[in-house]
Amino acid sequence: MRTEDLIKALDADARSKAMPLGPAWWAAFGVAAVVAAMVFFMTIGPRPDIMPAMHTMRFMSKFVFTLALTTSAFALIRALSTPGAASRRAKLWMLVAPALVVIAVILELFAVPEADWGRRLVGSNMMICMSFIPLIGIGPLAIFLGMLRYGAPTRPVLAGAAAGLLAGGLAATFYAAHCFDDSPLFVATWYTIAIAILTALGALGGRLFVRW
Template sequence: MTPKQTTADLIRQLAASPAPRPFRTGVVAGGLLALLGISLGAFWLVFGIRTDLASAWLLMQVQAKTVLPLFLAITAVWLAFGSSRPGGRIVLWPLAVPLLLGVFLVIQRFGQVAEGSLQAEALGQTAFACLASITVLSATPLGVGIVMLRRGAAIRPALTGTLLGIAVGAGVTAGYALHCTEDSPLFFVLWYGLAIGIVAGCGGLLGHRYLRW
């Protein structure tokens, strides 16, 4: 307000300003889903979906490496939206469900594999490709998601960004799993989990920087 500007002038100026666009979870969710679909669609177009998916899907571990991150993505995005509103109650324990199930699969696999084969099975053949693919495919949806969440009012911006990162990383992972032929829980729990963790960390940093009031 300038020295010559009265309070009434300021009120009129603010009243004439366009209202901020409201935060609509449906719009944000739809935008994120579309971006994830585009990113994964481009990836599948170039690298393809595993050719034996129909038969491999009969195996529990193949189902798990898609279903667990999908459940994590749905849970995390719901929590991210909840944390974007003042007074929203955030209950984080549901995020532990897929993690505990993954740990159970790892322990179960430990009892099935010879000790000399554990390291080879955990490292697999595509660990670097797994990390690189998931993090790169997550970059655009995460960045756009942060921009969309700026319309909200996150009280804990770093947490909101982290939850968004988990949601995006896990969503991409669920799609990437349809391409990946590494079916051992020793591999996918470790490397999928690490990739989701990297995206979550990036989301936390972006949230701390850009979601503050």
Template structure:
């Protein structure tokens, strides 16, 4: 069987599912958000001064970064789970979150004296960040990997890694409501490393569990 015929057969199989793949992904995203919320609120919860923090640009900027990552990863993973679908535009949008963080870091370096750079980067909650973003994101990651099996990705390792980025963006959005470190330097360093853990786990999951 030619590759083109195989892709068409996989696409037909995906379309013949009891629930359309597009609807299934939205339901999976909703379920993942509920699971992440439950873990978040039953473990660390929001910071006590969140109502005050919400009036600061640096606090709100964290949600712009994390939601942008989750939104673009959601678009890409939906494309990757559909055989034959174009992924170029969705993949290009994945650059948006890193670019926003890079701009924020550049502004921070310009506005903050150099002796304070390392203090802002290290922060006061780096170990909590590294532990709780993966903890909040592991349930959503499992859901997204299961959804990849519902679809038929032709690049399961890449799809699994994107599932990890999606879970990481979702988890980081919840964690940002708890985090007292609002510096873009902190976000660029520790949020990225924590999300990378989930991306690595997702790639492994794609390698061993997402097969067709």
């Protein structure tokens, strides 16, 4: 069978599902958000001073990064789960979140004395960050990998990695409400590592469970 014929067959299979793929993705994301919220509130919950913290730019900037990542990863995984769908634009949008973090880090380096750079980078919750972002995100990751099987991705490893990025962005959004380390230096380092763990797990899951 030619590649073009395979893609058409997969696309026809994806369209024949009981629920169209687009609404199914929104439903899956809603369920994943509920699962992440349950894990978050049953374990660490928001920081006690969250209301005053919401009036600070550093605290709110964390959500700008995590929500940008979540939004762009959601667009990418929807494109990758549909055979023949264009994903180039969605891939380009994935550059937004890293670019925002880089800008925030540069501004932080100008605003903070060099002697404080190391302390702000290490923070006080490094291990909690790298533990709880994957913990909060593992349930959503399983849901997103299941949705990839509901669709018909032609690049399962890449689609799985996108699922990990989406789960990581969602989990990091919840974790950011608990995290006491608001410096962009901390976010750029430890949030990225924690999200990368979920991305690697997603790529592995795509290879093992989303193959055709």
